[in-house]
Amino acid sequence: MRILGIDPGSTAMGWGVVDVEGKTPAHVAHGVLRPPRAAALSTRLAFLYAELVEVIAAHAPETAVVEKVFVATNPHSALVLGQARGCALAALGAANLEVAEVAAREIKQAVVGSGAAEKRQVQAMVARLLHLDAPPPSDAADALAAALCIAHQGPLAQLGVAVGARRRSRRQSGWRRNA
Amino acid sequence: MRILGIDPGSTAMGWGVVDVEGKTPAHVAHGVLRPPRAAALSTRLAFLYAELVEVIAAHAPETAVVEKVFVATNPHSALVLGQARGCALAALGAANLEVAEVAAREIKQAVVGSGAAEKRQVQAMVARLLHLDAPPPSDAADALAAALCIAHQGPLAQLGVAVGARRRSRRQSGWRRNA
Numbered sequence: 622m623r624i625l626g627i628d629p630g631s632t633a634m635g636w637g638v639v640d641v642e643g644k645t646p647a648h649v650a651h652g653v654l655r656p657p658r659a660a661a662l663s664t665r666l667a668f669l670y671a672e673l674v675e676v677i678a679a680h681a682p683e684t685a686v687v688e689k690v691f692v693a694t695n696p697h698s699a700l701v702l703g704q705a706r707g708c709a710l711a712a713l714g715a716a717n718l719e720v721a722e723v724a725a726r727e728i729k730q731a732v733v734g735s736g737a738a739e740k741r742q743v744q745a746m747v748a749r750l751l752h753l754d755a756p757p758p759s760d761a762a763d764a765l766a767a768a769l770c771i772a773h774q775g776p777l778a779q780l781g782v783a784v785g786a787r788r789r790s791r792r793q794s795g796w797r798r799n800a
Numbered sequence: 801m802r803i804l805g806i807d808p809g810s811t812a813m814g815w816g817v818v819d820v821e822g823k824t825p826a827h828v829a830h831g832v833l834r835p836p837r838a839a840a841l842s843t844r845l846a847f848l849y850a851e852l853v854e855v856i857a858a859h860a861p862e863t864a865v866v867e868k869v870f871v872a873t874n875p876h877s878a879l880v881l882g883q884a885r886g887c888a889l890a891a892l893g894a895a896n897l898e899v900a901e902v903a904a905r906e907i908k909q910a911v912v913g914s915g916a917a918e919k920r921q922v923q924a925m926v927a928r929l930l931h932l933d934a935p936p937p938s939d940a941a942d943a944l945a946a947a948l949c950i951a952h953q954g955p956l957a958q959l960g961v962a963v964g965a966r967r968r969s970r971r972q973s974g975w976r977r978n979a
Contacts, residue, residue, distance in 0.1 A: 663864075666886050667893030670849070685842075696878040700869055703882020707845050708890045710883065714846030 623649065625682035625718070626768030627673075628760050631705040632658070634669055635760030638680045639751070641772035648751035650680055651761040666708050673712035685713045686771045688763065689722040723770055728763070731770040802828065804861035804897070805947030806852075807939050810884040811837070813848055814939030817859045818930070820951040827930035829859055830940040845887050852891035864892045865950045867942065868901040902949055907942070910949040 622642070628635035637651035654672045656665035687709060690702060713720050726736035732750070733742045740763075744756035747765045757765060801821070807814035816830035833851045835844035866888060869881060892899050905915035911929070912921045919942075923935035926944045936944060 661893070661899065663889040663893030663897070663899045665893070666890040670890040671894065690879055694875050696873050696875050699875040699878035700882040700885070703879040704886030704889065706879075707883030707886030710842040711845040711849040711887045711890070714840070714842030714844070715850065718842070720840065720842045 622684065622772070623680070623682045624768040624771050625677065625680065625685045625713075626764040626766070626771070627685065627687045627709050627713075628763035628767065629687060629702065629706040629709045630760060631665070631701050632656070633760045634673070634705060634709065635758070635762070635764035636673070636676055637757070637761055637765030637768050638676075638682055639765060639768040639772050644773070646750060646769055646772045648753060648765070651757050651765055652676070653758050653760045662704075666704060669705060670708040670712050673709055674715070677712065677716045677718070682718060684721070684771070685718045686721040686723055686767045687713070688728065688767055689724040691725065721771055723767055725763070728766050728770045731773060732766040801863065801951070802859070802861045803947040803950050804856065804859065804864045804892075805943040805945070805950070806864065806866045806888050806892075807942035807946065808866060808881065808885040808888045809939060810844070810880050811835070812939045813852070813884060813888065814937070814941070814943035815852070815855055816936070816940055816944030816947050817855075817861055818944060818947040818951050823952070825929060825948055825951045827932060827944070830936050830944055831855070832937050832939045841883075845883060848884060849887040849891050852888055853894070856891065856895045856897070861897060863900070863950070864897040865900040865902055865946045866892070867907065867946055868903040870904065900950055902946055904942070907945050907949045910952060911945040 624639050624641065626637045626639070632655065634654040636654065638649035640647045640649055654669055656668040687706070690699070690706065710720060729738040729743060730736040733746045740759045743766050744759060744762040747762045747769065748756040750769060751765065756762065803818050803820065805816045805818070811834065813833040815833065817828035819826040819828055833848055835847040866885070869878070869885065889899060908917040908922060909915040912925045919938045922945050923938060923941040926941045926948065927935040929948060930944065935941060
């Protein structure tokens with residue numbers, strides 16, 4: 622099972638690809654897409670879409686996960702983030718990938734063990750879980766963490782169980798303590 | 801000068817194409833894109849992107865205008881709208897189209913003569929200005945109105961003058977009274 626995680630953002634969009642067999646995740650690739658800052662909004666969004674299409678073509682993921690947005694932000698930020706997120710989702714949809722949405726808090730909880738974990742903790746834990754030589758850039762680490770979060774669900778994810786339902790089964794299987 | 805206007809929305813995205821020579825606008829085509837409601841979000845957004853790419857290929861506009869979002873809405877609505885808007889902007893950017901952004905209020909003011917005009921008034925006025933047999937659907941009417949709003953700028957738009965700057969020159973040339 623190959624999973625593409627995405628941390629959507631308008632100035633930096635992190636992505637990470639993880640392979641998982643049984644309970645062992647393996648790092649495939651990661652990166653951060655940075656649209657040219659001086660370009661028009663439409664050009665920047667077209668850049669994000671095109672680059673994601675290339676990432677999908679290069680790594681052929683079987684499923685995807687995108688960070689869910691915490692909506693209690695201000696409307697302007699929500700609009701700007703929504704625009705970048707829409708491009709990412711459209712690129713995933715065009716590739717017929719199923720897309721899970723997981724809250725940042727849930728991702729941190731799964732990977733670090735605390736929903737309030739700091740960026741550095743996520744970077745360090747992702748590097749450790751995936752046996753990387755150095756912590757990946759923060760945006761890519763968040764994307765890899767999202768992919769790991771789904772990877773840990775293993776068989777449940779393959780059955781297409783909703784993320785909300787997974788939360789309960791996680792506690793039952795106790796995998797969080799082993800993470 | 802061929803102008804593509806877009807009224808972005810997640811459940812219905814209006815589009816309209818207008819030709820303008822001098823001060824006379826001519827209707828080319830319009831429509832409303834409605835993604836399948838039952839489909840996943842990523843599939844719906846991919847639908848909007850793909851359909852817009854087709855509209856652009858079919859009508860070869862030279863410039864585009866997208867309704868600016870009134871940000872004082874709630875964050876969740878802003879996110880949902882942003883996602884659809886991002887897809888539209890990415891499709892326009894991929895076609896290397898310059899994109900003007902005009903506020904709904906400004907569009908209504910230009911086409912109907914009142915920033916607080918009702919949907920029916922916009923539909924009726926668009927039909928009248930473009931010599932249509934019947935008023936277009938509301939979303940398409942808004943898109944055509946956006947295109948007309950830019951069409952009326954004529955030579956200024958071709959010079960690439962910013963929308964904000966156009967507001968002043970409009971009053972000077974008095975075109976609004978002639979609309």
